[in-house]
Amino acid sequence: MKKYAFELLKPEFASTVQPGDILVAGTNFGCGSSREQAATVLSGNGVRCIIAKSFARIFFRNAFNSGILLITCDGIRDVCEGGDMVTVNLDTHQVQANGHSFSFGAIPENLLQIVENGGLIEDTKKRVAAGLHPSPCQKLDETARRKKGFTMAEKLLRNNAGVDAIKPGDIVITHPDMFMIHDIYTPYLLDTLQKMGVEKIADPDKVTIIFDHCMPTAVAKNDSAHYDAGLALSDKYGITKLHVGEGICHSIMHEMRCAKPGEVATATDSHTITYGGAGNFCSGIGTAEMAAALATGELWFKVPEAIKIVLNGHLPDGVLSKDVILKILGDIKADGGQYKSLEFTGPAAHEMSMLARFTVSNMALEAGAKCGLFEADEKTAAYYDMPLSEIDWVCVDEDAHYEKVLTYNVNELEPQLSCPQGVDNVHPISEVVGTPIDEVYLGSCTNGNLEDLAIAARYMKGKHVPDDMRFIVVPATNKVYKDAIRLGYIRIFVEAGAVISHPCCGLCCGMPYGLMYDDERILSTANRNFIGRQGTKKTLSYLCSPAVAAVTALTGRVADPRDFATEDV
Amino acid sequence: MSTFVETMLGAPAGQPARITPDLVVVNDGICHTAVEMAGMVRSPAKVRVIFDHDVPTGQPEAARAFGEIRRFAKSNGMRFIQAQGVGYQYLLEQEVRPGMIVVQGGSHASIYGSVGALGINVSATELARVLEHDYYNAIVPETVTVRVEGTLPAGTTMMDAAMVFLSDNPCLAGKSVEFSAPTLDAHQKAVLCSMACETGAFCAAVTDTEGRDVTLDLSQVVPMVTTMPCPSRDVQKDAVRQPKEVLQGMKLQAGQIGGYTGGTIEDLRLAASLIEGKTLARGFRLTIAPATSADYLKALDEGLIERFIDFGAQISAVGDHSVVTQGAGVIGKGEKLLTTGLYTYAGCMGVEDSEVYTGSVPSVMAAAVTGQV
Known part of the structure; x- marks a missing residue:
């Protein structure tokens, strides 16, 4: 595969690059190359160091884990060209070329060791073989934790890593308080752990395995292998927190109060970011990283820049937190939060319920964000049954440095739709109303919670969808399902003409729970409408709030919930 | 004295009869191709077009079929039914009355005989002919x-x-x-x-x-099972049925209640009564598919669905899940499934190198607890 590196940009690259060469690049290097292969083809060609003005988020992790040293440095690109000699001094944090010298941020010893050992898998293998001496977890004490002047991401990371001084771009070693593995990655994770020679993981009690993407088993040639591997992981490594077909991992994680405010969590899924709604620093990682993190108990993060998002006013009736995040996504676009911490504050943020906050954090990912954080307040404390005084340090400091501040007055907000074919193609409902819709999907870790079902039920009670409308409801978890049965929501949906599927990721992740054909339109409460995700390449996919979903299902055309009455349920 | 079928068709055995149905049923099972063959529909008021198999659609092709039969129903002014569950059960409960003649493509049209109606299974070609002419000869x-x-x-x-x-x-x-x-x-x-x-x-x-x-x-x-998995759907009618004891002790990975048969409220009540105080075997996947929305609502009211959820079952959408190549409840390579459904041919519930056996509700629920037949 390595001969194809930069094939389209620089065809001669693979034949001319020499082992040990340093690449010097511009901004957002590695963008669009989220696969691990983008980094492995470079390391396969002997590239050991890349210096760029900035790096794409996923590539940054993958490259280090493939044994490539990445240095973020602003000026060097302008003072050298191909073939020049560049010197990197790791002791003095300096890069030099053609008589110019630039400094770069700290890179922890552990990370250099990963590079030195040729990548994460090899590094972990060596550490395991040498008897593995995990670094101690030393969180900050109460006084240090409460020090002001930091963004929430900085606070959460410095607390966990036990580092007093911290700034964006620094790399810190955390000891995550919670790890979650879902069934998409169970076979690969098991395989990687074996390759690393891991016989025992650092702390099985901090790990949860959830079968939700491939359970119920629905893709015959794959899913049973994921099921078997999940059980094998549980058996081999003594992981007793196992949820088989009980609902969507992220919804279960907050429902079980697993990822707590003030803590750091990680999981093998991009929407791990959801728990940010509770003021938890959480971000998704790949298989190799999860394997290493399980073995060592450690995980490195680059401290992100932060954007403060102030939400003023009160949400009008029929306008929900989903509309808020869709509006933001439409404004800042899919890359507007690239490796940033989006930090939500303001009266409308505090007015949101916990479930409404999880919706916002969940979708912050679609702007490329590293995390989407809400301040811990009374609602957070009540939801997690924790004293507020334990978690109220997770808040926005007036004197913290934010790269940008965005202010919204939600009084004026109208319902928003993400339109085909991209999450950031957002339009206010007034521009989309009346569009015929063939299928409506109510569910997902974004909007499949009890509150979401309640909102839809209020619009649908006693009414019926057109006889050719496919209306599919998938409660997020078994608990949501059972509560919705008891509260009568499920009956309302069935009487309205819905089909109910068992709690799982379902159609949201493109699994076969209502896939569509060419030119058909689906409107869903999920978080992604990428091309082909819910059917063929020509299926048109829209994203919206549960209120819009309900009234659209009733009329067969995109409808505005503000034009509809609700019933008590 | 005339037999039932002689009375219904108005001619003695061995004689030709013109069959004019009271109800004609088209669904998304194998007979949905009839809609491509039928040039016109003579008596649209008699026709029910039902989407009840691939629910919710397990592949884009199923959505195409949905669109096709929906357009057919709409353009001919016929009633289109979906999200109601298994069409046979739905019609049996809602529409079929003694003395009616129902023509449908599917081997279970005979279910209407349980209330004194004549249900006839026809091929897609014959079904198209019935749609066009309002009768056919047999x-x-x-x-x-x-x-x-x-x-x-x-x-x-x-x-x-x-x-x-x-x-x-x-x-x-x-x-x-x-x-x-x-x-x-x-x-x-x-x-x-x-x-x-x-x-x-x-x-x-x-x-x-x-x-x-x-x-x-x-x-x-005695408890029975359909044993020898058959190589293809064409020879399903030759499947071998034997006492369950011939498979005694065989390890299973999955079970299904439903799949056309087994999902009615009576079956769900029976299934729920068999798990009292028991737990699902580790590594065994149990799918429960209520037959119709009416059955599902009854089961909700009686607390059965909650009991199944607590037991660890996966509740499938209502519908006819006797053939699922892609969708909830499929099995993978080398796996074995015991279902109350009807088909055992290779690939009917997943990949071709898996095995499907059929049995009664108590047989499936016993397997769910023990992980074996």
Whole structure:
């Protein structure tokens, strides 16, 4: 595969690059190359160091884990060209070329060791073989934790890593308080752990395995292998927190109060970011990283820049937190939060319920964000049954440095739709109303919670969808399902003409729970409408709030919930 | 004295008859191709177009079929039904009355015989002809009369009895099967009639016939399974039914309640009664698919769905899940499934190198607890 590196940009690259060469690049290097292969083809060609003005988020992790040293440095690109000699001094944090010298941020010893050992898998293998001496977890004490002047991401990371001084771009070693593995990655994770020679993981009690993407088993040639591997992981490594077909991992994680405010969590899924709604620093990682993190108990993060998002006013009736995040996504676009911490504050943020906050954090990912954080307040404390005084340090400091501040007055907000074919193609409902819709999907870790079902039920009670409308409801978890049965929501949906599927990721992740054909339109409460995700390449996919979903299902055309009455349920 | 089928068709056995149905049913099963063949529809008010198999659609192709039969229904002004569950059960409960003739593409049209209606299974080509002309011609079949006696032993169901009947009477192809079964309840009659044409009988019905060409002694019924998985759907009618003990101890990875049969409220009640105080075997996946929305709502009200959820079952959407190549409940390479559904041919519930066996509700629920037959 390595001969194809930069094939389209620089065809001669693979034949001319020499082992040990340093690449010097511009901004957002590695963008669009989220696969691990983008980094492995470079390391396969002997590239050991890349210096760029900035790096794409996923590539940054993958490259280090493939044994490539990445240095973020602003000026060097302008003072050298191909073939020049560049010197990197790791002791003095300096890069030099053609008589110019630039400094770069700290890179922890552990990370250099990963590079030195040729990548994460090899590094972990060596550490395991040498008897593995995990670094101690030393969180900050109460006084240090409460020090002001930091963004929430900085606070959460410095607390966990036990580092007093911290700034964006620094790399810190955390000891995550919670790890979650879902069934998409169970076979690969098991395989990687074996390759690393891991016989025992650092702390099985901090790990949860959830079968939700491939359970119920629905893709015959794959899913049973994921099921078997999940059980094998549980058996081999003594992981007793196992949820088989009980609902969507992220919804279960907050429902079980697993990822707590003030803590750091990680999981093998991009929407791990959801728990940010509770003021938890959480971000998704790949298989190799999860394997290493399980073995060592450690995980490195680059401290992100932060954007403060102030939400003023009160949400009008029929306008929900989903509309808020869709509006933001439409404004800042899919890359507007690239490796940033989006930090939500303001009266409308505090007015949101916990479930409404999880919706916002969940979708912050679609702007490329590293995390989407809400301040811990009374609602957070009540939801997690924790004293507020334990978690109220997770808040926005007036004197913290934010790269940008965005202010919204939600009084004026109208319902928003993400339109085909991209999450950031957002339009206010007034521009989309009346569009015929063939299928409506109510569910997902974004909007499949009890509150979401309640909102839809209020619009649908006693009414019926057109006889050719496919209306599919998938409660997020078994608990949501059972509560919705008891509260009568499920009956309302069935009487309205819905089909109910068992709690799982379902159609949201493109699994076969209502896939569509060419030119058909689906409107869903999920978080992604990428091309082909819910059917063929020509299926048109829209994203919206549960209120819009309900009234659209009733009329067969995109409808505005503000034009509809609700019933008590 | 005329037999049931002779009376319904107005001609003696062996004679041609013009069959003019009261109800014509098109669904997304194998007969949906009839909509491409039918140039026009003579009596749209008689036709029900039902989407009840691939629910929710497991592949884009199923959505294409949905669109096709929906357009067909709309352009001809016919009633389109979806999200109601298995069409047979839905129509049996909602529309079919004694004395009606129902023409449908599917081997379980005989279920309507349980309420004294004549349900006839036709090919897609014939179905298209019926849509166009409002009738078709057939030779009135010979009748086999069956006397149903005795009571079922504990642990067995009408599903087992029906399998015993099919196994003991291999030569039913083309016949009309008439049961005299005064002791059976409505659900048992439906199961018996629905299964009776699995080996190629023309139709079946429960009547008050006094004939007894054959006796089905319920007291002799044992738990049954369809054993030898068949290589293709074409030879499914030759599947072998044997006492369950021949598979005793065989390890299973999955079970299904539903799959056309097994998902009615009576079945769900029975299934729920068998898991009291028990736990799902580790590594065993249990899928429960209620037959119709009405059954599902009853099960909600009776707390059955919650009990199934707590047991660890996966609740599938209502519908006919007897063939699922992609969708909830499929099995993978080398896996074995025991289902109350009807098909056992290779690939009917997932990949081709998996094995599907059919059995009764108690057999599936026992497997869910033990992980084996």
